[in-house]
Amino acid sequence: MGIGEQFRQQLAAKALKRQLDRAGRQEDERKTAALDGPLPGSGGVKPELARFDTLPAYQQMLAMQEMRSRLAIDSPFFRVHQAQAGDTTWIDGRQYINFASYNYLGSSGAAEVSAAAKAAIDQYGTSASASRMVAGERPIQRELEKTLAGCYGVDDALALVSGHATNVTVIGYLFGPNDLIVHDALAHNSIVQGAQLSGAKRLSFPHNDWAALDALLSRVRGDYQRVLIAIEGLYSMDGDYPELERFIEIKRRHGAFLMVDEAHSLGVLGATGRGIAELAGIDSREVDIWMGTMSKTLAGCGGYIAGSQPLIDLLRHFAPGFLYSVGLAPPLAAASLAALQRLLTGPERVARLRERGRYFLKQAQSVGLDTGTSAGYAVIPVITGSSLKAAQWSNALFEAGINAQPIFYPAVEEKAARLRFFICCTHTVEQIDATIAVLARLNGTAP
Numbered sequence: 509m510g511i512g513e514q515f516r517q518q519l520a521a522k523a524l525k526r527q528l529d530r531a532g533r534q535e536d537e538r539k540t541a542a543l544d545g546p547l548p549g550s551g552g553v554k555p556e557l558a559r560f561d562t563l564p565a566y567q568q569m570l571a572m573q574e575m576r577s578r579l580a581i582d583s584p585f586f587r588v589h590q591a592q593a594g595d596t597t598w599i600d601g602r603q604y605i606n607f608a609s610y611n612y613l614g615s616s617g618a619a620e621v622s623a624a625a626k627a628a629i630d631q632y633g634t635s636a637s638a639s640r641m642v643a644g645e646r647p648i649q650r651e652l653e654k655t656l657a658g659c660y661g662v663d664d665a666l667a668l669v670s671g672h673a674t675n676v677t678v679i680g681y682l683f684g685p686n687d688l689i690v691h692d693a694l695a696h697n698s699i700v701q702g703a704q705l706s707g708a709k710r711l712s713f714p715h716n717d718w719a720a721l722d723a724l725l726s727r728v729r730g731d732y733q734r735v736l737i738a739i740e741g742l743y744s745m746d747g748d749y750p751e752l753e754r755f756i757e758i759k760r761r762h763g764a765f766l767m768v769d770e771a772h773s774l775g776v777l778g779a780t781g782r783g784i785a786e787l788a789g790i791d792s793r794e795v796d797i798w799m800g801t802m803s804k805t806l807a808g809c810g811g812y813i814a815g816s817q818p819l820i821d822l823l824r825h826f827a828p829g830f831l832y833s834v835g836l837a838p839p840l841a842a843a844s845l846a847a848l849q850r851l852l853t854g855p856e857r858v859a860r861l862r863e864r865g866r867y868f869l870k871q872a873q874s875v876g877l878d879t880g881t882s883a884g885y886a887v888i889p890v891i892t893g894s895s896l897k898a899a900q901w902s903n904a905l906f907e908a909g910i911n912a913q914p915i916f917y918p919a920v921e922e923k924a925a926r927l928r929f930f931i932c933c934t935h936t937v938e939q940i941d942a943t944i945a946v947l948a949r950l951n952g953t954a955p
Contacts, residue, residue, distance in 0.1 A: 568918075572916075576899070581896075581899050581900065581903065582903055584899060584902040584903060584906065584913060584914055585913070587599050587600075587911070588600070592611075592616060592617040593606055593608070593609040593611060593616075594606065594609055594611045594614055594616070594617065594932050594934050595609075595614075595932045595934040595935040595936070595939060597609070597911060599911065602909070603909070604906070604909050604910060604911040605909060605910045605911065605939045605942065605943060606911045607910070607911060607912040607928075607929040607930055607931070607943070608911050608912060608913045608928075608930060609930055609932060610772070610803065610804035610805075610930055611804075611807070611932055612775050612776055612804060612805050612861055612886050612930075612931070612932055612933065613775050613781070613805055613847075613850070613851060613854075613857045613858070613861065613932070613933050614857065614932055614933055614934040615805065615806070615807035615846075615847035615850050615851070616807040616843075616847075617807075618807070618846075618847075618850065620846055620850065621807050621843050621846040621847050621850065622843075623846075624842040624843055624845065624846035625839040625840070625842050625843040625846075626839075627842065628648055628838040628839045628841070628842035628843075629838070629839050631838070632646055632648070632838035632839075633838065634837060634838075634839060635834070635837050635838075636649075636834055636835035636836065636837055636838065637834065638834055638835070639830075639831060639832060639833060639834060639835060640830075640835035641825075641831060643834075643835060645835075646835070646838050646841070648838050648841045648842050648845065649667060649835060649836055649838070649841045651841075651845055652667055652836075652841045652842075652844055652845040652848070653665040653666060653667055653812070655845060655848055655849065655852075656800075656812055656814050656848065657814055659774075659782060659814075659848065659852065660782070660783075660785070660792045660798050660814045661791070661792045661793065662792055662793055662798065662814050662815050662816065663815065663816050663817040663820065664814070664815075664816075664817050664820040664821075665812050665813060665814040665815075665820065666812060666813045666814075666820050666823050666824055666827075666830060667802070667810055667811070667812050667836045667841065667844075668810055668811045668812065668813075668829055668830050668833065668836065669809075669810050669811075669833055669834060669835070669836055669837075670809075670810060670811055670829075671698070671771060671800075671801030671802070671803060671810065671811035672697070672698040672701075672811070673698075673811065673829045673833070674698070674799060674801075674810075674811025674812065674813060674829065675696070675698035675699050675701070675702045675769065675799060675811070676698055676701045676702040676705060676829065677702070677827050677828050677829025677830065678702065678797070678799070678813055678823060678827060678829070679699065679702025679703055679705070679706055679736065679738070679767075680702045680703075680705030680706045680828075681706075681823070681826065681827045681828060681829075682706075682736070682822075683703075683706040683708045683734060683736055684706060684707055684708060685707040685708065686708075686732060686733040686734075687706070687708040687709070687732055687733055687734040687735065687736070688708060688709045688710075688711065688728065688729075688731070688732035688734075688735045688736070689703040689706065689708045689709070689710050689711075689735075689736045689738065690710075690711045690712065690713060690721060690724060690725070690735065690736070690737055690738070691703065691710070691711075691712055691713075691737075691738040691739070692712065692713065692715055692716065692738070692739050692740065692743075692750070693712045693713065693714055693715050694715045694740075694743055694745060694746065695712070695738055695739070695740065695769075696740065696744070696769060696771070698769075699738045699769065703738075708732075708736075709732065711724065711728075715743075715746075716748065716749075716750045716751070718750070718751060718754040718755055718758060721737065721755070721758055722758050722761075722762075725758065725762040725764070726762075729762045729763070729764075734764075734765065735762065735763070735764035735765065736764065736765045736766075736767055737755060737758070737759050737764050737765065737766050737767065738767045738769070739755055739766075739767070739768055739769070740768065740769040740770075740771070740772070740773070741768050741769065741770040741771075741772065741773025741774070741777060741783055741784035742770075742772040742773035742776055742777060742784070742885060742886070742887060743772070743887070744771070744772045744887055744928075745887075745889065745915065745920065745928070746880050746881050746882060746887070746889060747879075747880070747881070747882030747883060747884070747885060747886070747887030747888050747889060748880075748881040748882060748883050749773065749777065749784060749787070749883060749885070750784075751788075752768070752784050752785065752787075752788040752790060752795075753788055753790055756790065756794045756795070759796075765796040765797065766794075766795050766796050766797070767795075767796065767797035767798075767799060768784065768795050768797070768798055768799065769799045769800070770783045770784065770798060770799065770800040771799075771800055771801040771804060772804060772886065772887060773885075774800050774804070774805050774806070774851075775804070775805025775806070775851050775858065775861075776805065776858070776861065776885050776886045777885060778858070779855065779858070779859075780851075780852070780855040780858060781805070781851050781855065781857075781858035783798075783800075793816075795815075796815060796816075796819070797813060797815050797819065798813065798814040798815055799811065799812070799813055799814075800812050800814075802840065802844040805847065805851060806843075806844040806847045806848055806851075807843050807844060807846075807847035808840040808841070808843040808844035808847065809840050810836050810840060810844070857933045858933070860933040861885075861886060861931065861932070861933035862884075862885065864931050864932075864933060864935050864937075864940065865884045865885050865886050865887075865888065865931045866884040867937065867940060868884070868888055868929065868931055868935075868940050868943075868944070869882060869883075869884035869888055870884075871940060871941065871944045872888065872890060872944060872947065875944060875947065875948035875951065875953045875954070875955070876948075876951060876953040877890050877944075877947055877948075877951060877953075878890065878891040878893075879891070880924075880926075886930060886931045886932075887928065887929075887930060887931075888928075888929045888931065889915075889926040889927065889928050889929070890926060890927045890928075890929065890947060891924060891925070891926045892914075892925050892926055892927065893923055893924075893925065894922060894923075894925050895914075895916040895917045895922060895925040897925070898914035898915065898916060898925040898926055898927055899914050899916070901914070901927055901947070901950050902914040902927055904946070904950055905927075905943070905946055905947075905950075908946045910942070910943050910946060912927050912928070912929055912943075913927065913928060914926070914927050914928075915927070915928055929943075
């Protein structure tokens with residue numbers, strides 16, 4: 509690529525960022541700006557307030573589409589996979605090395621997991637049909653919950669139909685206007701949405717900075733009734749993890765609840781994959797609320813909460829996302845139970861995942877790629893420094909037979925735009941080496 513073309517693309521990228529920023533800043537103006545005048549008989553209500561195409565997010569989407577078209581960059585999103593996705597996948601009849609799957613231990617598609625789901629279909633059908641309070645329990649649902657509780661060494665667990673909805677309904681139900689929710693600045697959207705639903709005061713602290721959290725609570729703890737500290741076991745954007753023991757000390761000192769989202773750390777962290785508590789060498793009961801998902805290591809779909817009996821009983825009877833939602837489908841419960849049993853009896857897969865992740869990290873760093881703060885546990889970003897470069901690199905990898913997804917501004921800061929690589933225990937050294945070779949070429953650091 510010539511210098512002139514690089515300069516043109518840099519200008520285009522800056523123009524896109526200005527457009528996106530403008531759309532964000534002008535949210536209120538866009539909602540209230542006059543387009544066609546008030547609707548007849550509407551009492552002065554402007555017609556655009558009943559049109560989706562005037563919403564700021566839609567304008568941001570159009571700006572991004574326009575820039576992709578101007579720069580002739582294909583969208584890397586919503587590609588159709590034609591087979592199970594793990595270390596490889598099939599797209600448009602071609603096999604790709606795949607780094608866009610959370611199938612960390614290869615359980616989705618494993619023979620024993622698929623067989624368990626098929627057997628559950630034969631026995632229970634494909635749906636629980638209604639909430640478990642209304643339609644009753646299925647043995648497979650409770651067996652999954654009891655096995656999850658045993659995995660964590662806590663009293664009980666509760667399975668829900670969506671990981672995102674689990675955080676939203678649990679946080680939204682347990683806390684209220686007199687309370688405070690403090691979360692890591694990089695916490696998942698579901699944590700933020702749950703905090704907003706609760707009506708509690710919401711504050712964030714710098715990523716993984718337990719000292720900043722301690723200082724914050726020292727200032728404001730006395731102003732609130734109950735306090736929730738929400739962190740993650742492994743951060744899916746950066747691949748790093750918190751010093752769990754420090755956060756436990758802080759929650760004790762300030763009389764707060766501690767919630768740990770293990771969506772990406774169960775099956776990944778710890779010698780046998782039991783998560784960040786095992787990695788840190790602490791008793792799981794020191795954490796008040798364990799949350800996780802069934803869609804990653806557990807090869808199904810849904811979310812779970814594990815903890816004390818009072819917590820689980822309370823959520824079972826009153827959490828809206830459980831009480832008023834359909835029960836977890838039996839085939840999904842069976843698949844996740846089989847995947848969990850596979851995890852608990854097969855720690856060699858966890859060890860292989862750790863080896864592959866660290867190998868990818870080491871090789872990426874050896875050719876000068878910026879991997880941020882990743883610890884090499886299954887999630888490794890390659891920071892490109894611009895959304896444009898992230899898109900170009902993703903498409904260049906795709907042309908070379910490698911599927912890896914970009915993360916753009918405004919999901920991250922423009923200077924932190926990146927590709928994300930999710931490692932599975934089934935990835936081979938040869939697949940990783942081939943990928944690093946392409947990345948090194950794109951980065952201009954190929955040996």
